[in-house]
Amino acid sequence: MFEVESSTRVERSSVVPGTEELIINMGPQHPSTHGVLRVILRLDGETVKDCDCDIGFLHRGTEKIGENITYTMFIPYTDRLDYIAAPSSNLAWVTAVEKLFGWEIPMRAHYIRTLVAEFSRISSHLLWLATHALDIGAMTVFLWCFREREMVLDLFEHAFGARLTVNAFRLGGLFQDVPQKFLDLSQEFADLFPGRIGDYETLLTDNRIWLQRTRGVGVISADDAIDLSLTGPILRGSGVRWDIRRAQPYAAYPYLDFVVPVGENGDVYDRYLVRIEEMRQSTRIIQQCLAQLPKGPVSCKVPRTIKPPAGEVYHSIENPKGEFGFYIVSDGSETPYRVRIRPPSFVNLGGLKKLALGGLVADVVAIIGSIDIVLGECDR
Amino acid sequence: MADLAVMLVKVVAAFGALLLLAAYMTWAERRVFALVQVRYGPNRVGPAGLLQPIADGIKLMFKESVIPAQADKLIFVLAPLVSLVPAMAAFAVIPFGSSVTLFGRQVDLIVADVNVGVLYIFALSGIGVYGIVLGAWASNSKYPLLGGLRSAAQLISYELSLGMSLLGVVLIAGSLSLKDIVAAQAHYPFILLQPLGFLLFLVCMLAETNRSPFDLPEAESELTGGFHTEYSSMHFAMYFLAEYCSMITLSAVAATFFLGGWRGPLLPPVVWFLVKVVAFMFFFMWVRATTPRLRYDQLMGFGWKVLLPLAILNVVATAGVMAFLG
Numbered sequence: 130m131f132e133v134e135s136s137t138r139v140e141r142s143s144v145v146p147g148t149e150e151l152i153i154n155m156g157p158q159h160p161s162t163h164g165v166l167r168v169i170l171r172l173d174g175e176t177v178k179d180c181d182c183d184i185g186f187l188h189r190g191t192e193k194i195g196e197n198i199t200y201t202m203f204i205p206y207t208d209r210l211d212y213i214a215a216p217s218s219n220l221a222w223v224t225a226v227e228k229l230f231g232w233e234i235p236m237r238a239h240y241i242r243t244l245v246a247e248f249s250r251i252s253s254h255l256l257w258l259a260t261h262a263l264d265i266g267a268m269t270v271f272l273w274c275f276r277e278r279e280m281v282l283d284l285f286e287h288a289f290g291a292r293l294t295v296n297a298f299r300l301g302g303l304f305q306d307v308p309q310k311f312l313d314l315s316q317e318f319a320d321l322f323p324g325r326i327g328d329y330e331t332l333l334t335d336n337r338i339w340l341q342r343t344r345g346v347g348v349i350s351a352d353d354a355i356d357l358s359l360t361g362p363i364l365r366g367s368g369v370r371w372d373i374r375r376a377q378p379y380a381a382y383p384y385l386d387f388v389v390p391v392g393e394n395g396d397v398y399d400r401y402l403v404r405i406e407e408m409r410q411s412t413r414i415i416q417q418c419l420a421q422l423p424k425g426p427v428s429c430k431v432p433r434t435i436k437p438p439a440g441e442v443y444h445s446i447e448n449p450k451g452e453f454g455f456y457i458v459s460d461g462s463e464t465p466y467r468v469r470i471r472p473p474s475f476v477n478l479g480g481l482k483k484l485a486l487g488g489l490v491a492d493v494v495a496i497i498g499s500i501d502i503v504l505g506e507c508d509r
Numbered sequence: 510m511a512d513l514a515v516m517l518v519k520v521v522a523a524f525g526a527l528l529l530l531a532a533y534m535t536w537a538e539r540r541v542f543a544l545v546q547v548r549y550g551p552n553r554v555g556p557a558g559l560l561q562p563i564a565d566g567i568k569l570m571f572k573e574s575v576i577p578a579q580a581d582k583l584i585f586v587l588a589p590l591v592s593l594v595p596a597m598a599a600f601a602v603i604p605f606g607s608s609v610t611l612f613g614r615q616v617d618l619i620v621a622d623v624n625v626g627v628l629y630i631f632a633l634s635g636i637g638v639y640g641i642v643l644g645a646w647a648s649n650s651k652y653p654l655l656g657g658l659r660s661a662a663q664l665i666s667y668e669l670s671l672g673m674s675l676l677g678v679v680l681i682a683g684s685l686s687l688k689d690i691v692a693a694q695a696h697y698p699f700i701l702l703q704p705l706g707f708l709l710f711l712v713c714m715l716a717e718t719n720r721s722p723f724d725l726p727e728a729e730s731e732l733t734g735g736f737h738t739e740y741s742s743m744h745f746a747m748y749f750l751a752e753y754c755s756m757i758t759l760s761a762v763a764a765t766f767f768l769g770g771w772r773g774p775l776l777p778p779v780v781w782f783l784v785k786v787v788a789f790m791f792f793f794m795w796v797r798a799t800t801p802r803l804r805y806d807q808l809m810g811f812g813w814k815v816l817l818p819l820a821i822l823n824v825v826a827t828a829g830v831m832a833f834l835g
Contacts, residue, residue: 266802342804492804
C-alpha cells in the first residue's frame, strides 16, 4: 500500500490554483472488479498515477484445509477455487495426485476429462467475454454469452448433476460413465457454437469503438510478461506460444489436433482475439473428442483407502486463465503433508500495476477484464 | 381569459403527454433491449408489462431518499430539479401538430411560438448540464465528482457541435422559430438538403443526452453510476425522467429540423409527429444495445477534432451556397 503524500499540492504561482491527486478506492464492492478485488488508484484527473491491489477478501485457507482432509475429500474444495471453470480445477488436482501414485488412467476417462475441461474453458471464456464487454459498455454481448454458457452448464448438469461446482472427476478416472444424452447434446452444442462466436464477433471485433477502447491499451511485451510469470491468454496475447496442453501434455491432449493462438501486440485487443480463437479451438477439440471417444472403463482400480507413497509432486494444467498447478507433499498417510496451489489469477493480477500505470480509469476496467481474474483461486 | 384557458389546457396536455411518453419510453427501452438480447423484458405488471412504469413510479416514491451525511443538502435536493425542469421546458417551443379549430377558435398545436426558439432550446439544454454538475458536486463523493467533471467537459464540447449542426437548417429556413422551420419544409424535408447536418446532429444528440456510447458521466462499470451514485428515491427518478425528457425533446427537435416536423401524408399531423419522435427514440435504444462506451479522452478528441470541424464546414458550405443562389 502506498503512502498518501501529505504535500501533493503542487507549488505554482498563486494565479494557478493548485491541484491535488485523488485517491480512489475501487472495490471490493464495484461492478467491474469481478468479485471482491479492491484496487486503490491514485489519480491525477483521470490518469492513473499509481495502482495497488488489495486481495484476500475471499481467503478461506484452502491450502490448510487440504492438509487436514483426505485426497478424495479435497476435490470439492477445488471446485471453489476457480468456480467459473470448476472441472479445470478438479482436473489439476486429480492429475497431480495420480502423478504421485503413477496410476495408469483408462483412455475413455482421459477423453471425457478433456471434453469436460474444454467445456469448462468455453464456459469460463464466455463469462470473461460477457463481463469484459459489459465493462467496456457493450451490454448485449453479455446476455448473448450467457445464453450459450447456460447450455454448457446444462451439459454439466446432465453429466454430473451439478451446474457450477460440479465435482466432476475422481482419483483414478470418473465416478461413473457419462450418459449418452450428454454426448448427444455436446455434439449439438459443438455444431452450433462456432456460429454463435461469429455473432459475438460481429458486435465487437470490427467495431470502431471497441477497437479504440482495446487497441494499444494495457500493452505488455513478451519479455515483461515472462518476467512477471504471467500465463494463459495474457502471455499468449503478447506473442509467446506457451500452452501447457502442448508443452507438457496431459489427459488426451497428445492425441488431439488444435492450434495455440497467439497475439502480436500484447494489448487488450490481442488478448480478446486470443480468447475468441481459443473458444473456436476448444470447439474443435470437443468435436475430435466426441469422434474419437474410445470404449472401455472410466476408472482404473482404486484402493479403498488412498495412501500415496511418501514424496512430492508438482503438476499443472492449462486452466482457462493460465497455469493452474498443485504442489503436493505426501508423508505416506491418508492426508497430504502440504498442499500448495499455483493460481493463475493471483500471479496474473500481479501484472495489473504494470499494465494500468499511465492509463485512464476506463482503461483500468478494461485491463482488469482482459486479465480475466477469478477471486476464488486468487485468494484461495 | 379564453386565451389563458387555451394556454393552460395546452400546457397541461403537452407536458402531461411528455411525462407519459417519458415514462413509457422506459418501458419501451426495456422491451427493445430485451428483443435485442434474446429475453422477455418487463411482462408481468399489466398486459405486456404496460403498467410497469407506473409500478416503478410508485415504488420510487415510497423509497427513502438517502442523503449522504457529507453532502450539501440544499443543492443535493435541488440539483435533480435543475436537470428536470429545463428538459421539460425545452419542449414548449416545439410544434407537435398543425393548427386545429376548437369551438370556433384557431389553436396552434405549440405551447409557445417563440421567435428565437432554437436559442431557447440551446439555452435550456445548457442549463440542464448544471443539474448534473451540481448534483455530482453536492454529493461530496469521489465517483460522482469524476462523473460530474466528465459531464461538464463532455456537454460543453458537444453543445457547440449540436448548435452548429442545426445552423444550416436555420440558414435555409431563415428563421429561428420552429414553427417557421416546419413551414419552410412544406415541399421536402431538410434532411435532403442537410444530410451532413443531420448525421452530426444524431451523434451530438447522443452525447448531449449522456446516452451510450457517450454515457461516460454515469458509466456504470467504471464510476458505479457516476453523478447519480449517491441519489435514491424520487431524486434519482427525477434525473432519470430528465434524461428521458431531454431524449424526447431532442428527438422532437431532430424531427422538426430535418424530417418536416408534423408533416406527412394521410395520417393526422400529431400522429406523424409521434411516429417520427418514436423512431428517433428507437434509434437511441438501438445504439445503446449495440455499442460499447467511448473513453473520456477519445470522446473529447472526437468532439473537437471531428464533429466541430465538420459542423463548421457544413455551416460555411450552406452559407456559401445560399449566398451563391442569392
